[in-house]
Amino acid sequence: MMNLTKQIREQAKKLLEEKKVDLVIGFGQGTELARTTPVFIDSPEGVSALTWGPFCANNLAKYLVDYKNAPGNVAIVVKGCDSRSVIRLLDDNQISRDKIVVIGVPCAGQLEWQKVADEVKPDATLKETVDNGDSFVVKTSTGDHTFNKKDYMLHRCLVCENPNPVIADFTIGEELPVKNYAERFAEVEELEQLGLEEKSAYWDKQFSRCLRCYACRNVCSVCTCELCVFDQMKPMWVSKRTNLSENTVFHITRAFHVAGRCVDCGECDRVCPMDIPIRKLNQKIHKDLKDLFDSPTPGSKEGLLSALGEFSLGDPEEFM
Amino acid sequence: MKAKIVNKGQLSGLLDKLAKDYDLVAPVKEETITLFKKISSAQDAFLDYTNSDVSPKGCFLPQSEKIFSYTYTGDSLEIVKPESAKKTVLFGARPCDIKAITTLDPVFEGEKFGDEFYSSKRENTVIIGLSCSKVLSTCFCYAFGGGPCDGTGSDLLFTEIGDKYYVEINTDKGQALVDANSQFFSSESTDQLAKDKEELAKKLAGEFVKKVDLTGVKELLDSDFELAYWDEDPYKKCIGCGTCTYVCPTCHCFDIFDFTTGDITGDRIRCWDSCMYPEYTLMAGGHNPRPTRKERIRNRFMHKLKYHLDRYNMVGCVGCGRCIRKCPVNIDITKIINDLKEVAQNA
Amino acid sequence: MLKRLLEYVGFEPGRLTARWISASEGAKFASTMDEVTDKIKSLGPNTKMRDEIL
Numbered sequence: 001m002m003n004l005t006k007q008i009r010e011q012a013k014k015l016l017e018e019k020k021v022d023l024v025i026g027f028g029q030g031t032e033l034a035r036t037t038p039v040f041i042d043s044p045e046g047v048s049a050l051t052w053g054p055f056c057a058n059n060l061a062k063y064l065v066d067y068k069n070a071p072g073n074v075a076i077v078v079k080g081c082d083s084r085s086v087i088r089l090l091d092d093n094q095i096s097r098d099k100i101v102v103i104g105v106p107c108a109g110q111l112e113w114q115k116v117a118d119e120v121k122p123d124a125t126l127k128e129t130v131d132n133g134d135s136f137v138v139k140t141s142t143g144d145h146t147f148n149k150k151d152y153m154l155h156r157c158l159v160c161e162n163p164n165p166v167i168a169d170f171t172i173g174e175e176l177p178v179k180n181y182a183e184r185f186a187e188v189e190e191l192e193q194l195g196l197e198e199k200s201a202y203w204d205k206q207f208s209r210c211l212r213c214y215a216c217r218n219v220c221s222v223c224t225c226e227l228c229v230f231d232q233m234k235p236m237w238v239s240k241r242t243n244l245s246e247n248t249v250f251h252i253t254r255a256f257h258v259a260g261r262c263v264d265c266g267e268c269d270r271v272c273p274m275d276i277p278i279r280k281l282n283q284k285i286h287k288d289l290k291d292l293f294d295s296p297t298p299g300s301k302e303g304l305l306s307a308l309g310e311f312s313l314g315d316p317e318e319f320m
Numbered sequence: 321m322k323a324k325i326v327n328k329g330q331l332s333g334l335l336d337k338l339a340k341d342y343d344l345v346a347p348v349k350e351e352t353i354t355l356f357k358k359i360s361s362a363q364d365a366f367l368d369y370t371n372s373d374v375s376p377k378g379c380f381l382p383q384s385e386k387i388f389s390y391t392y393t394g395d396s397l398e399i400v401k402p403e404s405a406k407k408t409v410l411f412g413a414r415p416c417d418i419k420a421i422t423t424l425d426p427v428f429e430g431e432k433f434g435d436e437f438y439s440s441k442r443e444n445t446v447i448i449g450l451s452c453s454k455v456l457s458t459c460f461c462y463a464f465g466g467g468p469c470d471g472t473g474s475d476l477l478f479t480e481i482g483d484k485y486y487v488e489i490n491t492d493k494g495q496a497l498v499d500a501n502s503q504f505f506s507s508e509s510t511d512q513l514a515k516d517k518e519e520l521a522k523k524l525a526g527e528f529v530k531k532v533d534l535t536g537v538k539e540l541l542d543s544d545f546e547l548a549y550w551d552e553d554p555y556k557k558c559i560g561c562g563t564c565t566y567v568c569p570t571c572h573c574f575d576i577f578d579f580t581t582g583d584i585t586g587d588r589i590r591c592w593d594s595c596m597y598p599e600y601t602l603m604a605g606g607h608n609p610r611p612t613r614k615e616r617i618r619n620r621f622m623h624k625l626k627y628h629l630d631r632y633n634m635v636g637c638v639g640c641g642r643c644i645r646k647c648p649v650n651i652d653i654t655k656i657i658n659d660l661k662e663v664a665q666n667a
Numbered sequence: 668m669l670k671r672l673l674e675y676v677g678f679e680p681g682r683l684t685a686r687w688i689s690a691s692e693g694a695k696f697a698s699t700m701d702e703v704t705d706k707i708k709s710l711g712p713n714t715k716m717r718d719e720i721l
Contacts, residue, residue, distance in 0.1 A: 030650040032457060037650035038557040058649060062559065114645075122457035122529045192675065200677025200715065209353060211374070211383065213594070215561035219648055231599050239579055240591045241384040245716045252676060256669055271648035273373060273563050275352045284675045288668050308668070319685040581718055 001053045001129045004105065007172045008077060009047040011103055015075050016044045021101050022072030025063050027056040033126045033140060034113035038063065050077070052172075053129040054136045057110040057154060059267045061085035062221040064095045073099050079107035081156070083165035084263035084299030085221035091299075091306070092261070094224050104168025106176045109149050109157040111136060116152065120145060156266030156279065159184035161297055185287045187280055203248070209274040210247040212240065216268035216278050217254060222261040229253070255281040260289065260308030263299035292316050323514065324498060324505040326478070326485040332362035334504040335411065341500075342446075343408040345379055347372050356410070367412055370454050371640060375569035376413045380421060380441045381428075384591040387437065387576070391585045405441040409497070411448045415470040415477075416461045416640040418449045420569030422473040426632040427572055437590070446497050449474035451520070455527040458641030460654055462525060463532035466638055469521040479517045486513040530654045532639075534625075536664035537657055541626040547618075549663055554621075554656060555614040557649045562594035564643035564651070570624070570636055573600070595619055621656055678715055681706045 012024040028039035028049040036056050039049045040063075059082045067074045078086060083104055090097055108131040116138065124140035135148040150158070161184065163176040191199060214230070217223045229237050230250060238246050238253075255262075255278075262282050269279035289295040293315065295307035326334060338344045339360055348357045349366040356376040359365055391398045413421075428438035452468035461467060471477035475494030478485040487505065489495050498505050540547070565571045575593035580586030593600060596617075601610045610616045628636025637653065644652045670683050684703045688696050707713075 031644065031652040031655050032650070035650045040553065040556045063556075066556075117457065122527075188675075196674075196677060196679060199675065203676045204715075205350070209350060209355070211563075211566045213562045213566045214597075215559070215563045215648055218559040218561040231597070236577070239577060239589065240575055240593065241579070241589055242591070243384065245718065248676070248716050252672060256672060259668060267648075271561070271563070273567055273646040281672070281676075284672060285668060288671050292668070317687075319687050 001131065004173045005050065005052045008052055008103065008105065009050050011170050011172060012041060012047045012050055012075065012077075013044045015101060016041070016047070020073065021075040022070070023067065024050070024075040024077070024103075025060050026050045026077035026103075027052060027058070027060075029126070030055070032113065032117060033120055033124055034111065034116040034138075052077075052105060054109060054111045054131070054138075054153075055113055055116075055129075056107075057113070057270055059085055059219070059221055059265045061089060062219065064089055064100060065224055067099070068095050073101060075101040075103055077103045077105060078165050078168070079105060079110075080160060080162040080165055081107075081263070081265040082221075083167050084162070084297065085265055086299075087167050087302055087304075088222055088261055088263050088299035089224075090302075091304075092222070092224065101170070102165070102168045104165030104171045106164045106171070106173050107157075107160075108163065108176055109136075109153045109160070111147055111152050112154055116145075116147060119147075154266065154270065155187075156264075156269065159186075161264070162300060166300055167302060185283060187277075188283045188287050191280060191284075204244060206276045207247040207251060208244050210242060210251070210276060211274060212242050212247065212250060213273060215271040215273065219267045219271045220258065220262075221265065221267070222258050222263065223254070229257070251276075251278065251281060255285060258282070259285045260295075260306050261298050262286070264297055322489045322495070323510040324487045324489065325508050325510060325513065326487055326504055327506060328480075328483045328485065330504045331485065334501060335359075335362035335365060337501060337504070338409045338411070341407075343406050344411060345376065345408060346411045356413075365412065367450065370452070370456050371414050371416075371459075371642070373642070373646075374567055375417050375420065375640070375642065376410055377417070377421060377424065377569050377572075379408065379410050379445060380424065380438055381572060381574070381592075384589060385437060387588045387590050389585065389587045390578075392583070405444040408441070408445040409448060410445055412450045413447060413474075414452055414640075415449055415468060415472070415474070416459075416466055416638040417569045418447055418473040419461075419464075419466050419470065420638045420640070421447070423570050423628065423632070423634045423636065423638070424572055426634065446475045446493050447473065448494075448497075449477040451477060451479035451517070452524060453480055453520075455524050455529075456641060456645075457529045458644045459639065460528060460530040460532045460641060461639035462528060463530075463534060463654075463657075464635040464637055464639050467521060468524040469517055479513075479520065481513055481516045481520065484513065486510060486517055530641075532654045532657055533661055534657060535661060537660045538626055538629065540660055540664040540667070541622055545622075547663070549660065550614055550618040554651055555612070555617040558596070558613050558617050558651060559649060560596050560598065560613055560616065561648065562596045563646050563648065564620070565594040565596055566592060567642040567646050569640055569642075570628070570638060595623075617651075621653065624653065625657070625660075676715075678713075679710050681710060682713060 015021045024041040027036040029051050030037040034055050038060055041047055061082050121142045124142040127139040130137040135146050138145045159180050161181050238249050264286055266279050289307050293307045343358050345356050346359050346365040347354050348364055354369045354372040355374045386402055388399050388401045428435040471488055471490050475491045477488045573593045573595055574590050576590045578586050578588050602608045624636040673683055674680055686699050
């Protein structure tokens with residue numbers, strides 16, 4: 001992974017030196033061994049802050065919206081899932097293509113940082129990470145640890161649709177194979193099998209923990225409304241109260257508002273401080289999109305028409 | 321200061337009795353999350369945790385709280401206030417969270433204006449703290465004068481040592497609870513346990529990973545509101561989600577609004593709000609003194625490191641580390657403190 | 668899509684009905700309303716997402 005880090009830094013440096021971009025948005029070492037943090041590099045000397053590895057879970061595409069009207073161009077480091085967000089943002093006209101330079105990095109998976117942190121000495125520093133196919137080796141100042149992907153990777157990575165970015169001006173590293181994508185709706189199907197009461201009880205339990213912090217909404221790369229419906233005071237569609245009813249309204253409404261544009265990056269699920277499995281809601285919609293409209297995942301190809309924004313004569317008509 | 325012992329085997333008996341006589345709030349585990357909830361029996365309590373995901377400040381400042389309900393009766397307005405707080409025991413709060421509650425006291429129980437909703441809960445709650453037995457990599461309570469075995473603010477402090485709990489009685493309220501439940505508290509000599517607790521505190525003090533040095537930070541913040549530091553990194557990566565404010569045990573901002581299902585009756589509700597939201601400072605005329613994330617990030621850290629100290633002579637942060645763990649983009653207050661210290665030194 | 672999502676979260680099938688009816692299809696509107704009313708009455712009071720007064 002050090003090799004990839006070097007290449008990303010070199011590419012970023014080149015872009016900044018040649019003034020092709022004014023800013024590079026990428027991943028930098030975080031304040032915990034197993035975390036990274038978004039970094040915003042605006043000078044060639046600053047590229048040494050960039051890093052790459054299995055702790056780069058963030059989807060940085062949302063930041064592009066901040067630079068929509070900035071004077072210069074922006075380069076962004078994206079993984080496979082993030083690149084779908086980039087396409088989606090371009091399709092939504094949230095930023096124009098000539099303003100961005102996409103540095104795509106095929107991603108071998110991202111680890112859950114808390115699970116890694118539990119096993120590594122708290123004061124250890126990160127030396128290197130190596131991708132071993134089925135596992136990652138994390139080399140630290142207090143020893144090497146092997147984390148097998150099946151148990152330590154983010155759930156969304158286990159059923160990754162495209163480890164290779166679907167849009168990139170520069171690609172860093174080798175292309176990676178797709179694995180297990182066919183099982184991507186396994187969790188949704190499991191829930192669908194439950195009886196009505198059980199489904200209701202399951203979701204009630206999850207939603208009653210919701211703090212309404214809106215982390216899921218803010219991190220979502222397709223939630224770009226300038227005035228979000230949940231912030232509106234007049235009319236007050238949902239109040240600020242946290243109770244099961246309002247929390248349920250919030251989650252269902254948000255899932256439906258992004259339906260057809262959600263790229264299934266899984267960030268909403270990762271950022272929730274109360275571990276609510278938000279992605280299971282969005283995945284249900286993806287499954288229905290596939291079943292009803294044979295629609296591929298939004299953002300998975302350039303030029304896709306939005307499933308819910310277009311119609312064709314062959315669409316199901318259950319409502320007639 | 322008096323002390324007693326509770327043998328581990330006795331704890332569930334004590335908790336069961338407290339659950340009968342009071343509303344007993346204790347840590348519970350729901351899937352992967354630990355939070356504070358009312359429990360009806362000792363077996364619901366989950367004590368094998370480092371710290372909860374949400375702080376127990378909800379006992380005194382609930383996320384959503386009805387202040388009163390109102391009804392128009394033709395020509396007048398009838399207001400019904402909620403019942404005053406029930407007698408409650410908060411069991412198992414960590415020293416950092418209890419210290420945080422003491423920092424909320426001057427806000428809600430000020431000299432000129434008191435908040436009866438907060439006060440009635442505060443008066444009617446006995447706080448039984450539980451010393452830490454482990455330090456997380458994100459903990460830094462020492463930096464703000466706290467510690468893993470610090471009893472400040474607790475009525476009783478339990479410290480687990482071997483198969484016993486060493487119980488320090490810090491207030492009259494705590495003493496009253498012990499007297500009323502004396503069958504669970506042993507009066508054996510506590511000298512050895514007191515020594516063991518000192519050892520434990522020393523051991524834990526050596527386990528902190530985050531090195532936080534506040535030297536010069538407050539003076540720097542006092543001297544320059546327009547520090548160039550705020551133009552840089554922290555605000556750019558912030559996504560403005562509000563998670564940090566909601567998990568923080570010292571954050572206390574709230575919003576008040578009326579909820580009605582018609583115009584005749586309704587409730588006035590107070591609930592948590594976050595200064596990280598753009599609408600927080602949005603004024604009726606459209607002006608927003610904190611228009612971008614830069615101003616809001618600066619405000620948050622100035623509040624924690626300066627404003628709270630200025631106003632109440634108490635720290636605004638207790639070093640619990642939840643914001644570091646939960647922030648989606650790894651914004652770390654300890655890094656910001658250390659960065660500011662460097663800026664202060666280089667000035 | 669919304670129907671499916673609601674059922675996934677635990678609403679009974681039939682709570683939400685979507686029907687495409689033109690303004691000039693009065694009879695269809697009336698019969699649909701009767702159908703929906705009967706359906707939801709048979710389901711009983713809705714227990715999810717109720718407006719709660721705290």
